[in-house]
Amino acid sequence: MTLSRQPLKGMRQLAPGKKRIEDYIIKRLREAGVAYGFEEYETPVLEPLELFLAKSGNELAVDQSYNFTDKGGRQLIMRPELTPSLARMVASSGELIYPVKWMSFPVCYRYERPQRGRVREFMQFNLDILGVDGLEAELEVFLVLRRIVNSFNASPGQYIIRYSSRRLASEILENCGMTEEEMTQAFAVIDKKDKIEPDEWVELVRKTIWDKHNADKIISFASCSDLDAPWLAEVAGDSKAYSEILRFSEMLKDAGISEAQFEASVVRGLDYYTGIVFEVMDTGGKNRRAICGGGRYDNLVSMFGGQRVSGVGFGLGLLTLQLFLETYELIPFGISGKHPADIFLAVYSDEERLFAVNLAEKLRDFGVAVEIDITGKNLSKQVRIADKKSIGYIAVIGPEEVASGRITLKNMTSGTETECEVSEIPLILEDRTLSGEAN
């Protein structure tokens, strides 16, 4: 029997070149979180189904997820998102120091048809602030987002942080006289607005919301991107949510976050959001899926029978971020081909092998990454291997090197050769790192 050579469709398989690109992205994300004092945590991939039924809603937990019954009869789910597990963890940790500022890099699973930017197994970056009721939490999250995008050298015009208020939307729809069921439908269609063509969307609203009057209101509201629009001010009236988002808009202006823009159509799909919601979008139109989505949730933890703890957080898909970076050529050239070894030691013959192995070990003790020949092939073949692996330096260990203890380092990029003592090698290589290609 011959087995398939391909992983299952939509699964995450990364050869070293692709893994280095992901690692580059992870490193930048982690640095951004650390810059604000966020701590890293992990939760299980495999969870009780009921946790996600309670938190994420039926569509995500049942229809769009991998769920099954295990040998012990437990109903399990491979997490489609992280937040419910975070909420449980917070509820069970007695001695937390608030504000809790946590981040994580979960791999999540969704049973959906794979397409551009959407796969079945994907890594996310999650970042949450828990225990802060004020808008200072939202502001900090926006600062983190700006720092993330800037750390990849994206220009302000290439992305936008769109935000709105879930509570404002609820209040306005309620003021328009909609029932709770109608509002749920309304949120679902509003969420679709920027994922399809404008005409298509208007048609969808009219098809979904039978009451023509309500459909019109949804269309007006969702098309609004001006917080001071007279229409909006009138419908919102003296609503708390409206004054909150006005204040937030001022805070963003004061902090100079000009990339942020109010868009009433931002509602985010997840059921648990209660306040400000937001997403990061490519402004160029090539990537229509949000790079990141998040918001404030106020009731998650209390479902575990504990105290009410409010939170603000987001999930950022590493794949959508990567597509964005690729669109604007923001992934540094050469990362995927960068081999970890600093130097390749070629071995002239088996006579010199033990000397070479000991030399390699000594260099490693000094922090040099050394790949040494283990094939026993002839010298020219060894050199070809080092060359194909793009290792920066090569040294041949032959009878002369063993006798003299002096090594000739060849820089594989420039072709220059340097004869030196073994003990000099670490510094020579370090100079190279300092003078350039560190990442």
Added chain:
Amino acid sequence: MTLSRQPLKGMRQLAPGKKRIEDYIIKRLREAGVAYGFEEYETPVLEPLELFLAKSGNELAVDQSYNFTDKGGRQLIMRPELTPSLARMVASSGELIYPVKWMSFPVCYRYERPQRGRVREFMQFNLDILGVDGLEAELEVFLVLRRIVNSFNASPGQYIIRYSSRRLASEILENCGMTEEEMTQAFAVIDKKDKIEPDEWVELVRKTIWDKHNADKIISFASCSDLDAPWLAEVAGDSKAYSEILRFSEMLKDAGISEAQFEASVVRGLDYYTGIVFEVMDTGGKNRRAICGGGRYDNLVSMFGGQRVSGVGFGLGLLTLQLFLETYELIPFGISGKHPADIFLAVYSDEERLFAVNLAEKLRDFGVAVEIDITGKNLSKQVRIADKKSIGYIAVIGPEEVASGRITLKNMTSGTETECEVSEIPLILEDRTLSGEAN
């Protein structure tokens, strides 16, 4: 409804303190791999069941794993180990440069009863060399293992690298006249030898292997830890496997790997090993589960219809390694409590907030990790938060600081205060890092 506050039994949930310990371990492992030029890759958690049925054997793939049928009717498994996925990836990568030296940190799943050192969801470190037939590959893997354990400051007497040869064992059992079925049973009982008490084990052998003559031979063979034992030399005769392991033993001696020790009882559980097999054990007896196990496999890739590519590799359980490190107190004190923020900015009142936020952003641009108050609580409460989070430095931003632009940095460990310009802060904090607590 109140949801459970606990994750499923045996699942991997790590609050930041525990995550920092895991990160410390991951960092050391990764550094050891990089020192030898290993490149990192990833494969999916979710795989076709048939891949593991073909490679890992029925017991592991069916009885001890999480497997289920998805909505599309596919029979899936949550990987119980990594090697079959690696083999597939290698088989499907056309342009690989051999020797392939790859490493990975997979999270794996087994449906087993949780107990000390054994859980249902666990992270492994996998490292493999592919495309080298000679023992130089095994030697390099042993060098990596020694470097790993030494990098945690373990003493040579605290661990041992036990090795044997699967082929030698097969040949000897075959020479004793056993059938293939008897040999499979024999391997299974030999594998149990160091997991239970000696008497218990002898009893198990006699119960499993009905032929008393064969049972005796298995007991003698599995108890042998001297490669030059006359008994062994006689039964092995001029076997290729015997001369190979003798040569390997010499190579280990030459390279000074005194932690390595031949033990005929080492056979490793996985079916696909064909040559030298090995494991790292705690010599102290408190941790009976191998920290790491591996060996040579020669036929894995060819099952995908490709060329024969031989490999040597191991899987190392991060949890068993951590238990070992804890036993010998080798995890540096204080790691779990080390908060990522370098400095906490307390905000005197809302008047100074914008100044403080901008100051924090400036410091972050210089690489300083800054946690700033976002609670709006009074100063003494803010200081208490910073103190509980064990953040090293604190500065209060009040009217004076805003007016003068000068900041007073308080070292929370020593209590000393330093008044300085904002632009001096990065260097002051860097000096602290240079003078000590870097990790």
